[in-house]
Amino acid sequence: MDQKDRQIVRALQRDARMTNQDLAAEVNLSPSPCLRRVRNLEKSGAIRGYAALVDEAAYGLPVTVFVRVSLARHTEEAVQQFEAAVARVDQVLECFVMTGVQDYLLRVVVADLPDYERFVRRRLHTIGGIASIDTSFVYGVVKRTSVLPVV
Amino acid sequence: MDQKDRQIVRALQRDARMTNQDLAAEVNLSPSPCLRRVRNLEKSGAIRGYAALVDEAAYGLPVTVFVRVSLARHTEEAVQQFEAAVARVDQVLECFVMTGVQDYLLRVVVADLPDYERFVRRRLHTIGGIASIDTSFVYGVVKRTSVLPVV
DNA sequence: GCCTCCATTGGCATAATATTCCAATATAGT
DNA sequence: ACTATATTGGAATATTATGCCAATGGAGGC
Structure with missing residues (x-):
């Protein structure tokens, strides 16, 4: 390139x-x-694809949440199972493996607070093997770009 | 809609x-x-635009970092100044205002670890008014989609 | 310094696609 | 049931993408 x-x-x-x-x-x-x-x-594969950027609020999912997740055990099996399960959840738009105390960072979109509670209870906790969940809601967006810096 | x-x-x-x-x-x-x-x-405005999805590694910026930032003071002026400054930094692709102890969550792309150190010293700390910075590196990507769930 | 080879380019003809207009159809309110 | 309003489908036209071929430019060898 x-x-x-x-x-x-x-x-x-x-x-x-x-x-x-x-x-x-x-x-x-x-x-x-x-x-x-x-x-x-x-x-x-340098260009992975093309995506429309959509106003989540206009679409009907105005609440964005970042969720940090720790697993109880880190066996190959437990990790694989969690990652496969989380990838299947539609509300999870992104899931990264992270350095630090928490294992994963998830970006999740939901309609409102009750909807988020349902998501955690029915979609996340049902996966099993989760030690802790730490939730942060997005208040506002200061910057959001796709354009990579000049190298 | x-x-x-x-x-x-x-x-x-x-x-x-x-x-x-x-x-x-x-x-x-x-x-x-x-x-x-x-x-x-x-x-x-429901569709904000269209973006190519690019492999950051192929582009030459293989390291993605999530940075959580707290401000020392939360006066209108300090907040405005920080947000305007961070929006001008090319390496910062996203910056969200968050609930919780930390004020902001930034997604940053850099070439390597020394490059990240330069970024923190020359781009972040020079903004001023920052109380704390908490860095987490992305180890791997479990899921990454733009497609919103069916409502 | 010149020549050769290979990769990349520009232009043209053709095929595919977007865009605009108008009549027809469907929908909601009275 | 009737009217007003919004939405649709189809056909003609304008743009755009695509594939081919000759021309150009640059790197390495002599």
């Missing part, structure tokens, strides 16, 4: 639906080589 | 570059009304 690829990537992080012609103009290429670069980035 | 709009939104979260014709087929509409719905969702 050279500088031109990175330029293309940043442009598409800003607006994934811009036309190839506009993209080509922005990175100073003609459309053909520009499109070829994009296709190569897709094939190589 | 009705069920059809939500279907459209989920489809575009899965693949923002699918053609309007395929989208229309998926939600059982003809292309014209489907495109009109998409445009309305864009105008109303």
Whole structure:
């Protein structure tokens, strides 16, 4: 991935639906080589896909929660089971394995507080093997971008 | 936003570059009304934009860090100053105001550990007014989706 | 310093897609 | 049941993507 690829990537992080012609103009290429670069980035996996950014509140899920989870045991089996189970839960949009005391950080979207309680009781605790759950609600968004910094 | 709009939104979260014709087929509409719905969702702000999903490692920034920040004082002025400053830092992709002891949760991407140290010393601490910083590195990704759950 | 080879590029023709308009259909309120 | 309003589907047109081929540019060898 050279500088031109990175330029293309940043442009598409800003607006994934811009036309190839506009993209080509922005990175100073003609459309053909520009499109070829994009296709190569897709094939190589550097571009994992394209996603619409949606206002969760407008969609009907205005509450975002970050949940930190610790497992009771860390056997291969317990870990695998938790990770497979959590991946199946639709409300969990992201789940990261983290350094520190807590094992996982989850980003979860729900409709309201009662909905979050239901989520914890029916979706999380039913997985089993969880030692502790630490919940933080999102009050507000200061910044939210997809565009990676220039390297 | 009705069920059809939500279907459209989920489809575009899965693949923002699918053609309007395929989208229309998926939600059982003809292309014209489907495109009109998409445009309305864009105008109303329900769709905030479209972003390419990029492999940070392939791009050259393989280290993702979640940083929790507390401010020393919570005067209107100190808060505004911090938020404006953090929004200007390119390595900070997301910054949320959170409930709990810590005030903010930041998602940061860097090249490596020395790069993270530079980031904290030159970008974060120089902002001023920060009482504490708590760092957690991302070891691995269990799940990562843009698609909101069905409501 | 020149030449050769390989990767990348630009332009053109064609195919696919988006966009706009209008008539037809469906929906909600009275 | 009737009217007003919003939404739909289809066809014509404008944009855009795509694939092919000749041309260009740059790195390494002589």
